[in-house]
Amino acid sequence: MNIGQAAKQSGLSAKMIRYYEDIGLIDAAKRTDAGYRIYTEQDVKTLNFIRHARELGFSAEQMKGLISLWKNTDRSSAEVKQLALKHIDDLNQKIKTLQEMVNTLEQSVSCCAGNESPDCSILEHIEKGH
Structure with missing residues:
Protein backbone atom coordinates (compact mmCIF):
# COMPACT_ATOMS: atom_id res chain seq x y z
CA MET A 1 0.00 0.00 0.00
CA SER A 76 10.53 -10.39 29.72
CA SER A 77 7.42 -8.46 30.67
CA ALA A 78 9.45 -7.05 33.59
CA GLU A 79 11.41 -4.92 31.11
CA VAL A 80 8.20 -3.48 29.70
CA LYS A 81 6.78 -2.89 33.18
CA GLN A 82 9.94 -1.06 34.24
CA LEU A 83 9.69 1.28 31.26
CA ALA A 84 5.98 1.89 31.90
CA LEU A 85 6.54 2.56 35.62
CA LYS A 86 9.26 5.10 34.78
CA HIS A 87 6.84 6.79 32.38
CA ILE A 88 4.15 6.88 35.07
CA ASP A 89 6.61 8.61 37.41
CA ASP A 90 7.45 11.13 34.68
CA LEU A 91 3.76 11.79 34.01
CA ASN A 92 3.05 12.25 37.72
CA GLN A 93 5.87 14.80 37.92
CA LYS A 94 4.42 16.66 34.93
CA ILE A 95 1.00 16.63 36.58
CA LYS A 96 2.51 18.07 39.76
CA THR A 97 4.29 20.79 37.80
CA LEU A 98 1.14 21.63 35.84
CA GLN A 99 -0.92 21.78 39.04
CA GLU A 100 1.63 24.19 40.55
CA MET A 101 1.30 26.35 37.45
CA VAL A 102 -2.50 26.32 37.76
CA ASN A 103 -2.28 27.27 41.44
CA THR A 104 0.08 30.16 40.69
CA LEU A 105 -2.15 31.47 37.91
CA GLU A 106 -5.29 31.09 40.02
CA GLN A 107 -3.64 33.11 42.78
CA SER A 108 -2.66 35.81 40.29
CA VAL A 109 -6.14 35.89 38.76
CA SER A 110 -7.77 36.18 42.18
CA CYS A 111 -5.68 39.29 42.88
CA CYS A 112 -6.58 40.95 39.58
CA ALA A 113 -9.34 43.55 39.71
CA GLY A 114 -10.27 42.81 36.10
CA ASN A 115 -11.48 46.35 35.55
CA GLU A 116 -10.57 49.27 33.27
CA SER A 117 -7.41 50.06 35.25
CA PRO A 118 -4.11 49.26 33.52
CA ASP A 119 -2.74 47.83 36.79
CA CYS A 120 -2.68 44.05 36.50
CA SER A 121 -1.52 41.73 39.23
CA ILE A 122 -1.31 38.86 36.75
CA LEU A 123 1.32 40.65 34.68
CA GLU A 124 3.13 41.77 37.83
CA HIS A 125 3.31 38.18 39.11
CA ILE A 126 4.63 36.96 35.78
CA GLU A 127 7.20 39.76 35.71
CA LYS A 128 8.41 38.88 39.22
CA GLY A 129 8.30 35.14 38.61
CA HIS A 130 5.71 34.27 41.26
Missing part, protein backbone atom coordinates in the same frame (compact mmCIF):
# COMPACT_ATOMS: atom_id res chain seq x y z
CA ASN A 2 1.14 3.58 -0.54
CA ILE A 3 1.78 6.18 2.15
CA GLY A 4 -1.71 7.68 1.82
CA GLN A 5 -3.32 4.30 2.45
CA ALA A 6 -0.96 3.58 5.36
CA ALA A 7 -1.79 6.99 6.80
CA LYS A 8 -5.51 6.35 6.57
CA GLN A 9 -5.26 2.90 8.16
CA SER A 10 -2.96 4.05 10.98
CA GLY A 11 -4.62 7.37 11.75
CA LEU A 12 -1.33 9.21 11.23
CA SER A 13 -0.54 11.80 8.60
CA ALA A 14 1.81 11.00 5.74
CA LYS A 15 4.07 13.74 7.09
CA MET A 16 4.27 12.01 10.50
CA ILE A 17 4.98 8.65 8.86
CA ARG A 18 7.88 10.18 6.92
CA TYR A 19 9.10 11.83 10.14
CA TYR A 20 8.97 8.55 12.06
CA GLU A 21 10.95 6.95 9.28
CA ASP A 22 13.50 9.79 9.36
CA ILE A 23 14.09 9.42 13.11
CA GLY A 24 14.26 5.64 12.94
CA LEU A 25 11.03 4.72 14.71
CA ILE A 26 10.03 2.68 11.69
CA ASP A 27 12.22 0.97 9.15
CA ALA A 28 12.75 2.74 5.85
CA ALA A 29 9.89 1.83 3.55
CA LYS A 30 10.54 -0.24 0.48
CA ARG A 31 10.22 1.77 -2.70
CA THR A 32 8.69 1.21 -6.10
CA ASP A 33 10.80 1.67 -9.19
CA ALA A 34 9.35 5.19 -9.35
CA GLY A 35 10.52 5.89 -5.79
CA TYR A 36 7.15 5.74 -4.03
CA ARG A 37 7.07 4.25 -0.55
CA ILE A 38 5.37 0.89 -0.12
CA TYR A 39 4.01 -0.22 3.28
CA THR A 40 3.00 -3.66 4.51
CA GLU A 41 0.32 -4.68 6.99
CA GLN A 42 3.09 -5.11 9.58
CA ASP A 43 4.22 -1.53 8.92
CA VAL A 44 0.65 -0.36 9.61
CA LYS A 45 0.59 -2.38 12.85
CA THR A 46 3.81 -0.64 13.88
CA LEU A 47 2.36 2.75 12.97
CA ASN A 48 -0.75 2.00 15.05
CA PHE A 49 1.49 0.96 17.94
CA ILE A 50 3.36 4.26 17.63
CA ARG A 51 0.12 6.25 17.53
CA HIS A 52 -1.16 4.54 20.66
CA ALA A 53 2.16 5.02 22.47
CA ARG A 54 2.16 8.68 21.49
CA GLU A 55 -1.39 9.04 22.83
CA LEU A 56 -0.03 7.77 26.17
CA GLY A 57 2.61 10.49 26.13
CA PHE A 58 5.67 8.40 25.37
CA SER A 59 8.56 10.31 23.80
CA ALA A 60 10.21 9.24 20.56
CA GLU A 61 13.11 7.74 22.51
CA GLN A 62 10.77 5.84 24.80
CA MET A 63 8.83 4.63 21.76
CA LYS A 64 12.04 3.27 20.25
CA GLY A 65 12.51 1.21 23.40
CA LEU A 66 8.88 0.10 23.42
CA ILE A 67 8.99 -0.94 19.76
CA SER A 68 12.17 -2.88 20.38
CA LEU A 69 10.54 -4.67 23.32
CA TRP A 70 7.32 -5.23 21.35
CA LYS A 71 9.20 -6.85 18.48
CA ASN A 72 11.42 -8.95 20.78
CA THR A 73 9.48 -12.05 21.75
CA ASP A 74 12.37 -13.18 23.97
CA ARG A 75 12.07 -10.19 26.30
